[in-house]
Amino acid sequence: MAMTKLSEHVLDQPQENSVELVPGLAHSAGFLINRSGRIIRERITAALEPLPLTPQELGILRILEARGPLSQHALSRVHSIDRTTMVHVIDGLEHREFVVRMRNTSDRRSHLVYLTPRGRKTLARAIKIAQKVQDEFLAPLSTEEWESMRLSLIKLLSHHRL
Amino acid sequence: MAMTKLSEHVLDQPQENSVELVPGLAHSAGFLINRSGRIIRERITAALEPLPLTPQELGILRILEARGPLSQHALSRVHSIDRTTMVHVIDGLEHREFVVRMRNTSDRRSHLVYLTPRGRKTLARAIKIAQKVQDEFLAPLSTEEWESMRLSLIKLLSHHRL
DNA sequence: TATTGTTATACTCTATAACTATA
DNA sequence: TATAGTTATAGAGTATAACAATA
Numbered sequence: 430m431a432m433t434k435l436s437e438h439v440l441d442q443p444q445e446n447s448v449e450l451v452p453g454l455a456h457s458a459g460f461l462i463n464r465s466g467r468i469i470r471e472r473i474t475a476a477l478e479p480l481p482l483t484p485q486e487l488g489i490l491r492i493l494e495a496r497g498p499l500s501q502h503a504l505s506r507v508h509s510i511d512r513t514t515m516v517h518v519i520d521g522l523e524h525r526e527f528v529v530r531m532r533n534t535s536d537r538r539s540h541l542v543y544l545t546p547r548g549r550k551t552l553a554r555a556i557k558i559a560q561k562v563q564d565e566f567l568a569p570l571s572t573e574e575w576e577s578m579r580l581s582l583i584k585l586l587s588h589h590r591l
Numbered sequence: 592m593a594m595t596k597l598s599e600h601v602l603d604q605p606q607e608n609s610v611e612l613v614p615g616l617a618h619s620a621g622f623l624i625n626r627s628g629r630i631i632r633e634r635i636t637a638a639l640e641p642l643p644l645t646p647q648e649l650g651i652l653r654i655l656e657a658r659g660p661l662s663q664h665a666l667s668r669v670h671s672i673d674r675t676t677m678v679h680v681i682d683g684l685e686h687r688e689f690v691v692r693m694r695n696t697s698d699r700r701s702h703l704v705y706l707t708p709r710g711r712k713t714l715a716r717a718i719k720i721a722q723k724v725q726d727e728f729l730a731p732l733s734t735e736e737w738e739s740m741r742l743s744l745i746k747l748l749s750h751h752r753l
Numbered sequence: 754t755a756t757t758g759t760t761a762t763a764c765t766c767t768a769t770a771a772c773t774a775t776a
Numbered sequence: 777t778a779t780a781g782t783t784a785t786a787g788a789g790t791a792t793a794a795c796a797a798t799a
Contacts, residue, residue: 451657451658452657453657454650455741457721457725458631458725458729458737459632462631462744463628464671465624465747466627466628469621483788484625491616492613492616496613502756502757502758509626510789510790511790512758512759513758513792536757537757537798537799538797538798539758540758563619569749570747574739574743574746577743579620581737581739582740583623584731585627585728585729588730662780662781664781674782675767675770675782675783678781678782698779700774700781756798757797758797759795760793760795760796761793761794763790764791767786767788768786768787768788771783771784771785773780773782774781775780776778
């Protein structure tokens with residue numbers, strides 16, 4: 430359980446809310462986005478732990494569901510991690526029987542990664558759990574506020590081609 | 592230089608833009624926020640490298656400037672990292688003479704961390720550099736769009752007390 | 754020659770546990 | 777007893793370099 434404990438630190442010292450008291454940080458995109466990202470990532474990590482699945486693995490299962498079987502290298506490009514990192518991630522998923530590697534018959538250098546039925550089932554559960562955490566996290570925003578923020582984030586990602 | 596290379600991976604394979612092609616991820620707050628956070632963090636990391644300063648260290652210098660001298664433990668609470676991690680961070684900043692530790696005369700267990708003149712000068716340079724990276728990162732958004740997103744992020748952070 | 758997957762290795766960031774000095 | 781700082785250690789996540797198999 431290598432969860433960080435971002436929440437507990439400050440909860441008992443609410444007067445030290447860094448956003449309110451450090452004006453510069455309240456205007457820093459890097460601070461605001463990364464701090465928010467850390468909070469939701471921690472919560473999703475904790476919520477998915479019993480499956481067990483990490484947020485990163487959830488992302489990979491989602492890509493496989495949407496795009497069908499992919500080679501490890503293609504998967505690592507879509508997911509923006511190094512192919513050497515992907516080896517270990519797929520090792521873990523295969524060990525839990527959420528995916529299987531199969532030789533690509535048309536290019537025997539590559540392995541195609543397939544979702545297993547068990548992987549699909551776990552994916553469905555994980556999506557529900559992540560959705561619930563997300564709803565709680567986004568609770569302070571109106572539907573319109575989140576939709577506006579979501580579209581802005583997609584604009585940023587599209588523009589920077591990632 | 593242990594920078595990740597999020598940009599380069601996909602730039603030569605633009606058709607594999609994961610946001611556009613994986614519908615589930617385009618609605619995932621965790622994915623969108625963390626991916627955006629990673630991009631801006633990488634860019635600020637690269638831009639601050641010559642100072643040298645990390646984004647995390649920049650945050651600490653900003654807190655010290657806004658709040659005055661703080662103990663390491665107080666600083667670790669405001670910045671939401673463990674006090675044992677803070678030891679190493681302050682070690683690094685002190686080694687570059689951006690801060691100094693001084694015994695707190697009213698509680699001799701604690702060290703107060705002070706910004707040095709050199710630290711202030713570096714902070715000023717770093718803020719300018721980070722601002723430029725931020726402006727480039729936010730370029731696809733209108734002023735109103737970023738302001739709306741900024742207020743939403745602050746709402747999220749305030750609500751979750753971090 | 755170039756690419757895919759792999760292994761070995763290392764770096765960064767973070768945490769936990771146990772210690773010392775002080776309260 | 778409790779807290780501040782420290783040290784030693786470990787884990788997660790990521791990268792680079794070198795290699796074998798295949799194209």
